[in-house]
Amino acid sequence: MGNRKISDAVIRRIVLYMRVLDEMEQTSEKDAISSYELGERTGVRAAQVRKDLAWFGEFGKQGVGYDVQFLKSQLHRILHLEKDVNVAVIGVGNLGLALARYNLERYKKEKEYYIKIAALFDNNPKKIGEIIEGVTIYSIDLLSEIVYEKEIAMGVITVPSLHAQQIADILVKANVKTILNFAPTTIVVPEDTRVHRADLSLELQHLAYYLGS
Amino acid sequence: MGNRKISDAVIRRIVLYMRVLDEMEQTSEKDAISSYELGERTGVRAAQVRKDLAWFGEFGKQGVGYDVQFLKSQLHRILHLEKDVNVAVIGVGNLGLALARYNLERYKKEKEYYIKIAALFDNNPKKIGEIIEGVTIYSIDLLSEIVYEKEIAMGVITVPSLHAQQIADILVKANVKTILNFAPTTIVVPEDTRVHRADLSLELQHLAYYLGS
DNA sequence: TAGATTGTTAATCGATTAACAATC
DNA sequence: TAGATTGTTAATCGATTAACAATC
Structure with a gap:
């Protein structure tokens, strides 16, 4: 110690x-x-x-x-999993939607699962306003506002690679210091912000190596 | 060397x-x-x-x-990414579907992306026979057969935890020695089979630790 | 040539494993 | 008590970093 x-x-x-x-x-x-x-x-x-x-x-x-x-x-x-951890998912494509649904389901079913998807964000006007398992899809323009309102502590980036950095910048400005990035690209953030890579293609490409042996 | x-x-x-x-x-x-x-x-x-x-x-x-x-x-x-790597996704729920769509899209768009989702599997009769971006959803009963037919080298498990081990067993029997497991559970396989954990809840739970500091 | 940058060796750092005295 | 299992120390193993001669 x-x-x-x-x-x-x-x-x-x-x-x-x-x-x-x-x-x-x-x-x-x-x-x-x-x-x-x-x-x-x-x-x-x-x-x-x-x-x-x-x-x-x-x-x-x-x-x-x-x-x-x-x-x-x-x-x-x-692990700080004694009370709800409010999470925002940015990008409600296939992956973002899957993640939201999956976690919301677990949250409802399991007593001790504290990961709470508290807000969804997208820039597609057709999606904005839609409600997924009780959680609203907001415009990305409202991100800072909603982060504050809902005490979001963590951001999950599921937008296309091209926009990942931009979303990260918004999250950082909104004081979200913990980010899980599903976009297959490296994003740059200040020292005090933590980004973890959750790159599904990387996993598959990486496994390909072992096909030889 | x-x-x-x-x-x-x-x-x-x-x-x-x-x-x-x-x-x-x-x-x-x-x-x-x-x-x-x-x-x-x-x-x-x-x-x-x-x-x-x-x-x-x-x-x-x-x-x-x-x-x-x-x-x-x-x-x-x-990395053995000079030619197609045929991949099966077992479990076409939200996550399996998202993964399939995402990878198939990249496969079509990018010249040098060799990860090819070649078959989908589910046990829900309503889903079996459906075609996602040109790829058929088969019954899990046909797994061994299709693996052989389509030269599947890699299996992606996106079924509920409860069934993950069972699916792994089928894959092992069908000679698929490389598995990416999205179910939040530890699965047991023979020495010569490689399972990687791709547990999305684990990533979120793990990140919660850093919320303290 | 002079500057740049490699491949490799040695030094450092950190993580895992084994062993065991302490003690429930 | 005797057996089991902890917490911790020391030994081992592996990965990262720094340094530099070789050479394009």
């Missing part, structure tokens, strides 16, 4: 652990789980599970393991 | 380099590019660009850089 710069890889695994615990709580399988079993279920070594968790505190008991309910709630706290 | 176990991270970056070169070729900007500029455009250090490329050969010239056309064609070769 002390000089904490926790890597992205650790955070990703924490999400996996959290999910297993969410499931276990639902099914009331057991009250405790060992690092060994948590690893089994997520494809991670037991030693790494313990190391990952140790970054954030001492959650286990020797000889027993981790209390499911307790660790679950701790991991939710660590 | 010699004992080559090239990491996933390298391959991902190679895809990024390839894309920049594809673009440059289209726009005929210049004939050569330095590791420095290739790095600039992809968010990678020049030294790393050179290191990444060096895994596969000596493609540059001192004092000059890399020939755009030549390096482009080499990277396509390395």
